[in-house]
Amino acid sequence: MSVYVFGHKNPDSDSIVGAISLSYLKNQLEDEQYIPARQGDISAETEFILKQFGYGDKVPELKTSVAGEKVFIVDSTDRAHFQDDIDEATIVGIADHHKLGDLQTDTPLEAWIRPIGCSNTVIYEMYRSYGVEIPKDIAGMMMLAILSDTVIFRSPTCTKVDTKAVKELSEICGVEDYKKMAMDMFIAKSAVDGASARNLNTRDYKEFEMGGSKVGIGQLEMVDISVLEPREDELLEDMQKMKEAGGLHTILILLTDIIKEGSKLLAISDDPAKIEAAFNIQLENNKAWLEGVLSRKKQVVPFVQPQFK
Numbered sequence: 308m309s310v311y312v313f314g315h316k317n318p319d320s321d322s323i324v325g326a327i328s329l330s331y332l333k334n335q336l337e338d339e340q341y342i343p344a345r346q347g348d349i350s351a352e353t354e355f356i357l358k359q360f361g362y363g364d365k366v367p368e369l370k371t372s373v374a375g376e377k378v379f380i381v382d383s384t385d386r387a388h389f390q391d392d393i394d395e396a397t398i399v400g401i402a403d404h405h406k407l408g409d410l411q412t413d414t415p416l417e418a419w420i421r422p423i424g425c426s427n428t429v430i431y432e433m434y435r436s437y438g439v440e441i442p443k444d445i446a447g448m449m450m451l452a453i454l455s456d457t458v459i460f461r462s463p464t465c466t467k468v469d470t471k472a473v474k475e476l477s478e479i480c481g482v483e484d485y486k487k488m489a490m491d492m493f494i495a496k497s498a499v500d501g502a503s504a505r506n507l508n509t510r511d512y513k514e515f516e517m518g519g520s521k522v523g524i525g526q527l528e529m530v531d532i533s534v535l536e537p538r539e540d541e542l543l544e545d546m547q548k549m550k551e552a553g554g555l556h557t558i559l560i561l562l563t564d565i566i567k568e569g570s571k572l573l574a575i576s577d578d579p580a581k582i583e584a585a586f587n588i589q590l591e592n593n594k595a596w597l598e599g600v601l602s603r604k605k606q607v608v609p610f611v612q613p614q615f616k
């Protein structure tokens with residue numbers, strides 16, 4: 308029986324590259340066949356990464372139902388981030404770098420979870436501990452996935468383990484100026500021309516269960532968020548629609564400026580006072596600047612969640 312490997316819904320580069328890098332590793336170690344998969348369309352950033360290292364035509368297969376299958380999941384353990392029938396799959400393993408979620412298993416599993424910058428750094432450590440050589444192309448994609456998740460080492464989630472992994476991976480893939488390549492990747496990610504408000508709001512959007520309420524948090528990481536200023540009201544209007552359609556308590560969108568190193572918060576909430584208290588800010592026209600905030604998992608979720616307890 309094969310094992311499908313995939314990350315969260317609305318897959319980011321860590322989820323897609325993690326599916327590829329973990330499958331390759333497992334296929335060197337086990338007889339069972341590991342198959343890279345995904346739960347949705349790939350982003351412009353991920354497309355950049357795959358093309359850069361010859362994987363443009365090797366996009367993991369779409370897998371939106373997993374009942375009866377064996378699966379190895381990467382980059383999340385929140386039930387809300389997986390297929391509706393994930394409870395009917397057998398989770399054989401996890402490689403992640405987020406808070407522990409609410410998925411449960413009936414059978415023993417392997418779990419590699421560390422508070423570091425990227426699931427691909429966790430997977431890199433797995434390669435090292437098994438003594439498996441990383442192919443050049445996979446090393447290059449893992450390197451860019453780590454540079455994406457750590458915002459080129461700027462995110463507070465970034466650790467020495469991540470910077471060391473990037474340096475070693477850059478040697479394997481032969482890319483000396485990896486910071487330049489990563490900046491080109493963020494430029495590809497920043498393209499907003501012609502994109503609808505819904506596309507922008509949901510590009511990197513996750514929903515969380517917080518004390519019985521549904522909270523959606525999206526993030527756009529860009530090299531210059533000022534290009535979105537004329538569209539902020541349109542984004543807020545669309546957030547209102549998303550909130551009503553999905554029965555959410557709150558939707559937050561972070562417009563993250565990776566050069567200014569901070570995020571403009573757009574907030575639509577049944578109780579805006581919760582959001583103001585979470586960040587110790589005043590919302591003006593549903594907006595506020597969050598200085599130094601780059602990471603949803605470390606600087607947003609841990610402050611919003613306690614407001615719902």
Ligand code: MG
Nearest residue numbers: 319321322382
């Ligand atoms: Mg992710």
Ligand code: MG
Nearest residue numbers: 321382426456
């Ligand atoms: Mg990640």
Ligand code: MG
Nearest residue numbers: 319455456511
């Ligand atoms: Mg991210």
